[in-house]
Amino acid sequence: MxxxxxxxxxxxxxxxxxxxxxxxxxxxxxxxxxxxxxxxxxxxxxxxxxxxxxxxxxxxxxxxxxxxxxxxxxxxxxxxxxxxxxxxxxxxxxxxxxxxxxxxxxxxxxxxxxxxxxxxxxxxxxxxxxxxxxxxxxxxxxxxxxxxxxLEGEASRFPSEAVPFSAIGLEPAPWTISASFADLNDSFMGSIRLLMNEEHPLARAALDPVANPEAAERLKIDVFRMLVAVVAPDIPECAEQYEEASVGEVVTNMADLYLRQTLVEAASMYRENPLRFERLCYSAVNE
Incomplete structure (x- = not known):
């Protein structure tokens, strides 16, 4: 009551x-x-x-x-x-x-x-x-x-895999993404995979966002940064409408959420002023 x-x-x-x-x-x-x-x-x-x-x-x-x-x-x-x-x-x-x-x-x-x-x-x-x-x-x-x-428990927002990075020849970062798509209208869920380094304490913390919200927020920002790095070469000079749940639509939503910018603007800043892009991304953490 x-x-x-x-x-x-x-x-x-x-x-x-x-x-x-x-x-x-x-x-x-x-x-x-x-x-x-x-x-x-x-x-x-x-x-x-x-x-x-x-x-x-x-x-x-x-x-x-x-x-x-x-x-x-x-x-x-x-x-x-x-x-x-x-x-x-x-x-x-x-x-x-x-x-x-x-x-x-x-x-x-x-x-x-x-x-x-x-x-x-x-x-x-x-x-x-x-x-x-x-x-x-x-x-x-x-x-x-x-x-x-x-909204988020131990599962990620998109397909993920916890693996020891030392076993697959990757540098000892807490996480990275694997991206495989031919077009920005390809399915986000079918194209992007998050790899979590189970050997890294920050990755283990981010898997429990309720107990470790700061680590989980850091993960989201880093995923956005990596996604922009991946899609920036394919972003046209003019904004486009992407299909629902596609790579382009999801990254567009993330650009608006974290930077209050269009994907075209975010990709342009990433290419032309990468240091400012980094600062703005991290200023969005726990904003």
């Missing part, structure tokens, strides 16, 4: 809004939302939601609202490691009892490590101040419990 919150205005009874089980959608199929999202990778577009049951008459009576359309349901997904917030909203009809599927979409390449999700009943439009009733748009009337969803 959500913790009690004291508001400077009248709020509905908690029983007038029931927050049902949380869920996520994959391939058009709705499943219960687990503690760790299965199969998540950097190219994933995720939809997370909760089903809400409302007694609109009780809500209007408690708040003094004339119409349920003055209210709105809002779902917030916060990604604290990257400082991102994603918001979904749903309107409320005048039916005495209503069930609403409330959801939010998490775009590809814009979240990492974990999400904290919560749902809220809020005032949709401003009202008249005074009389102890809510009047500011966005005022929260009731809120669900918060849910924390892990």
């Amino acid at each position: 959500p913790a009690a919150r004291f508001m400077p205005y009248e709020t509905p009874d908690a029983e007038s809004v029931q927050w049902d089980a949380w869920w996520f959608v994959r391939g058009g199929v709705r499943e219960a939302l687990p503690q760790q999202l299965p199969g998540w990778d950097y190219s994933s577009v995720e939809t997370i939601g909760v089903t809400v049951h409302l007694d609109t008459e009780a809500i209007k009576s408690a708040t003094g609202m004339q119409s349920a359309r003055d209210l709105e349901l809002v779902l917030i997904a916060d990604c604290a490691p990257l400082g991102r917030r994603f918001v979904g909203a749903a309107s409320i009809d005048e039916e005495a009892e209503e069930t609403v599927d409330l959801s939010v979409e998490i775009p590809a390449g814009e979240a990492a490590l974990q999400l904290e999700v919560s749902a809220h009943l809020v005032l949709a439009s401003p009202g008249e101040p005074g009389s102890g009733r809510p009047h500011l748009a966005g005022s929260r009337l009731l809120s669900s419990q918060r849910r924390t969803v892990q």
Whole structure:
């Protein structure tokens, strides 16, 4: 049950809004939302939601609202490691009892490590101040419990292999990538493989991002740096639209996430001013 919150205005009874089980959608199929999202990778577009049951008459009576359309349901997904917030909203009809599927979409390449999700009943439009009733748009009337969803566990965001680098003739770095693609529209998951050096302590730490978030963030930045190094020779002077889940689309999303630049701009900076490229990449760590 959500913790009690004291508001400077009248709020509905908690029983007038029931927050049902949380869920996520994959391939058009709705499943219960687990503690760790299965199969998540950097190219994933995720939809997370909760089903809400409302007694609109009780809500209007408690708040003094004339119409349920003055209210709105809002779902917030916060990604604290990257400082991102994603918001979904749903309107409320005048039916005495209503069930609403409330959801939010998490775009590809814009979240990492974990999400904290919560749902809220809020005032949709401003009202008249005074009389102890809510009047500011966005005022929260009731809120669900918060849910924390892990995006990354021991698995990587794309195919990986932990191997001793000494056994395969590689320098003793913590990690590297193996890239094999003919075109930037080739599948990212089928073209890129992350090699983790099981002999290196930093690699072992990065495999547990919950316990070692700094190492996991360093891994993501290094993977981005290596991907730009690999794709830079193939980047045209003009921006292109790449196919969904392709090498080009994933690296484009990463360039926007870490540098707030297009892939064309990032590749150009990598070629022409590599030291600035390095500084900007590492300035994005735990930003």
